Amino acid sequence: xxxxxxxxxxxxxxxxxxxxxxxxxxxxxxxxxxxxxxxxxxxxxxxxxxxxxxxxxxxxxxxxxxxxxxxxxxxxxxxxxxxxxxxxxxxxxxxxxxxxxxxxxxxxxxxxxxxxxxxxxxxxxxxxxxxxxxxxxxxxxxxxxxxx
Numbered sequence: 001x002x003x004x005x006x007x008x009x010x011x012x013x014x015x016x017x018x019x020x021x022x023x024x025x026x027x028x029x030x031x032x033x034x035x036x037x038x039x040x041x042x043x044x045x046x047x048x049x050x051x052x053x054x055x056x057x058x059x060x061x062x063x064x065x066x067x068x069x070x071x072x073x074x075x076x077x078x079x080x081x082x083x084x085x086x087x088x089x090x091x092x093x094x095x096x097x098x099x100x101x102x103x104x105x106x107x108x109x110x111x112x113x114x115x116x117x118x119x120x121x122x123x124x125x126x127x128x129x130x131x132x133x134x135x136x137x138x139x140x141x142x143x144x145x146x147x148x
Contacts, residue, residue: 036065036077038133039140046137048144050075057120062113066140071147072122075140079129082106088130123147 031053043050043066051067056074064074080088084103092099114124125143127136 031065033077033079033129035079035127035129035131035133035136039075039077039127039136040066042133042137043140046141048137048141056117056122060113060116062109068144071144072120073125073140073143073147074117074122075125075127076110077127077129077136078110083110083128085128085130087128 040050040052048068051069053063053065054067055061055063056067056069056072065077066075067073068075078085081090082103084107089103091103110126114126117124123143123146125140127139
């Protein structure tokens with residue numbers, strides 16, 4: 001008797017979008033957004049040194065916006081749309097089901113990343129893009145002060 005391997009599920013195809021929407025989405029930056037740069041400048045001004053856009057753990061295919069490896073602190077600046085901010089989240093009406101699943105998947109991946117890093121002894125700091133650079137820097141520096 002041979003064992004059967006489970007059938008692989010095929011990923012859902014992206015819905016078709018109009019040219020204007022595709023162009024707008026293609027312009028979305030993954031690294032170096034205005035909120036990230038503002039936070040980096042503020043932290044640097046206050047004397048903090050860090051790595052930018054780096055995976056905190058070897059083999060982890062998820063990159064943190066800022067990494068403090070000696071202190072084991074990873075900082076993520078989450079966009080309100082992409083990470084479903086409780087204050088500013090919006091949900092597209094076109095292809096609503098696909099977007100709902102996509103954004104829920106982003107949030108689930110964020111929680112999984114937090115869990116993996118915590119299990120490895122890391123502190124995760126998440127700030128929203130709408131938070132001021134000063135407030136975010138205060139939060140990051142407070143966590144850095146707590147770690148040896």
